[in-house]
Amino acid sequence: MSQRPYRLGxxxxxxxxxxxxAALFAAAGVPVWDADAAVDALYAKDGAGVAALAELVxxxxxxxxxxxxxxxxEIQKDPPLLAQIEAAIHPLVATHRAAFLERHARAPLVLFDIPLLFETNAQTWxxxxxxxxxxxxxxxxxxxARKGMSDDFLNNILARQMPDAEKRARAxxxxDTGNGVTPVRKAVLALIARLQEAAPHA
Incomplete structure (x- = not known):
């Protein structure tokens, strides 16, 4: 049996x-798949998602x-449209992710940067x-501190995301990123060393 990369979310x-x-993992040489960047690529000119959405919206x-x-x-005007968009785009995202995994099949560790990880049940794979x-x-x-942000906008985002306490309980x-980059970098390097030895068998 061959080994496959350890898939860390x-x-x-x-x-x-x-x-x-995520940038610290990338700087340490770990291949990183960014869910938001994948969607951006699908929505860009000539992206695979453009034709799918041209029919819906x-x-x-x-x-x-x-x-x-x-x-x-369009989604605000027709909320049920969101489910149709997700049904069209999610398979394309999965294909994009599979291609990433194929490109990095020999890596001991790969990272999946997914904002709505638990909300989309990504922990299952x-x-x-x-x-x-x-x-x-x-x-x-x-x-x-970000440009264009307000309390109301932040509160709306937080209302759509799983509470932090629940994410921590399921992790x-x-x-803890509250003490600057240096301790996080140290923790990242320690976890990389640990997981590179734990690549599962395919």
Whole structure:
């Protein structure tokens, strides 16, 4: 039996340091699949998702691919449309993910950066899940420092995400990102060393 990569999932609520943590894994040489980037690629000009959405929401598709603002507007006007969009896009995302795995079949460890990991039951095909977390005060300060953010916008995002406490309870590992990058980098390198020895058999 041959070994396959250890599939580690990474998630965390907005402002918890997920992107920074994913970048630390990438800097250490771990292949990273970014769920948001995959959707962006599907929605870009000539992306595989453009044709699928052209049939469902023609008003949100233009010469440069899918207009995300127009798509959100269409969903707001017709909420059931979201389920149809997800049904069309999720198989394409899965194909994108499978291609990533095939490209990195010989790697001992691969990372899947998935914002809605538990919400989409991704833990069922992963080998382990890492959750990044910090205090609500640090989280709010980080998010509100971003351009265009407001308390209302943040509260709406948090209302759609699984509570941080539940994510931490379901995780295999939890990293506290509230004390800067240095301790997180140290924790990332230690976890990489551990998991590279734990690649499961296919």
């Amino acid at each position: 990474l998630t965390g609520s907005i402002g918890m340091g997920k992107s920074t943590t 023609p008003g949100a598709v233009g010469d440069n691919g899918v207009d995300r603002a127009a798509l959100r507007s 992963l080998d382990g899940v890492l959750v990044v977390s910090t205090t609500p005060e640090i989280q709010r300060a980080r998010v509100l 295999d590992w939890v990293f």
